[in-house]
Amino acid sequence: MKPLSRIEKLPTYVFTKVDQLKSEYLQRGIDIIDMSMGNPDGHTPAPIVEALIQAAKLPQTHRYVKPPKGIESFRSAVASWYEKNYSVGLDVDSEIVATIGAKEGISHLALAISEAHDCVLVPSPSYPIHTYAFLIAGAQVDTFSVQSEQKMLVEIKQKLESNKQIKAIMLNFPANPTGHCVEIGFFEEIIALAKHYQTWIIHDFAYADLCFDGYCAPSILQVKGAKDVAVEICSLSKSYNMPGWRVGYMAGNVNLISALTKIKSYYDYGIFAPIQIAAVEALLHGDEYRQSICDIYQQRRDVLCAGLQNIGWPVQAPKATMFVWAPIPERFSHLDSLEFTKVLLDKAHMVVAPGIGFGEAGDHAVRFALIESPQRMVEAINRLEAFIRSTRAVDFKEKRIGAG
Template structure:
């Protein structure tokens, strides 16, 4: 009985553990660490949503078991959101199921549709549940390029031709965690045509649908005619309404896949606490000005951080969506890899970031920086990073010197 269980053996060591341990040690020593590692929204849930929760919880009838697939009003509200936002009509009874966050929905759909030996196509790097949900279910994962372009489409085509058995599904996630890539509706049209031709399911993670900074909102793959024949899409209320701890999400789309997920969930849970579902309904049906305010907040943080990092000598891309900056490790530190660089940044700059290798081996040249601290704390992080990069930490860093006064006005 000394061997590990089969499914546990398939999981690698948790790569964030080293950085988390170092962060905990620093805090135990009373060091002030600016945590830009976890994508955990810091803003409060809008008051009208909280008020609806409080109102609902006063009714003792809501304390009983709920509905695993989601209460009818919530499923109707999600269908209403899709029609308003994407012009997509959904049947709340057969094409919508409420989940305990998008992560649970993805993991349970993996249990429903995959068997040992099945192959799933997953971008690398990508959010860990995209691959490990299927690995836990016993399937095998084949990596794809992570950019929504012809290279990804060609890789899917090659995988179908050269994988035995033929792949079951392909996962896409745009706006992407961690890379912040956005996909166009033209890409989705080609993806749907390819997957219909090869009889591949598309599992789309659209958790960051409302976190975009340009003029054009990110599309849903379900906007493409015929997409519902092969597609299920996952969304989450965590970022859109600052409700991460509430654990409220959805899966919508293909009736066969929704039915499979619903059946598995019926054996595993009774759904979210009913007052949470009632409050989530109020969020979807109520005023949406708080969503625009959330978007403005993250854009301000993005601009401050990107500008400040560039002035400190670390040139990072400015994301057009998501709540993350996917930052290439500065050249003179690249040989360290993302875990050691993250630990060094924590030790020297007192700033925590997520090592890119935690999202797949092709992420080891990057770190993910989350926009989850206020502007004052971001400026504090920038001062620490500036001192680290322009200090004697491995060689000269190109870029202009950055004064504290410049950071204050960055």
């Protein structure tokens, strides 16, 4: 048989690899504290669930969704959400399309706009789909480092000047996995660069609502003229504890929204209508739920970061997202992130996401997802402290060399 070359080029997905690592321990009945995948553990608020149930009882909602870009009430709710939170006006018919979560929207947009000679600029480290959506679509990918705003702008400008084939710039702030945040001035500069070099901007805004300590993440669409070159994609997964519902939306530039809508018309018939109706309930009436969920993540962030710092693992508390990005402690710096993840699983019976899963620039760190209760996090800290105190880093260095 002929090889499946496109699939064979893809590495094993980071969370698949982590699941494979922990499955043996679970089968042995070992209690594993799992903070690897950003899979919200809370329940979807009851009124949202009830809206789904009532809508699902209506026979007319069981058919294909028309139009595929999303029912009008959902798109109107998205427009209302942007107006209320960011004073951004959106045309319901031409500037919004419903997506089956953020990953689907990014992936299908990549397929719609990418050609073999195109290059897309992606942050590193970054969520895997930001890179692989474009590689799967046949484009080339170049990266820029996630660092200070000014350094990112300088590096992005240098890349744009040296490579005229850059079709789009992928952004994600607040960022997964690092929790890195930017201010509106960064978006103003990046929009100006995009217009000057005639490139598109795609901003993943999945963590818009999970902000702490008074920080409010800006929308790129707040920038005057942003819709000339940019789209923004959001998801209800994290904001309303709706990850399994697979509902999100993309908003912004008419041409990109049209391209995504057109290609989706070939690949899918949109989201099950009752899910969209339930999402309307979330967007229009979910401020209280959203704030409550955000408060839970902030409490968990505080417990985890304080605990790690107390046992001598210096981490920076993020201003947003549901993740803590933790550079590998110096005494274990001879281990790469996957090896260190294996050590934590074996010695502390806890699972984190190895930084290599987010690109080579992430191989010096691991990512904690805030998906365990504060009590379980305290238990995780206690396990880590016992492990660190009882183990010399050189033990692992010698074991690694001996394993040859």
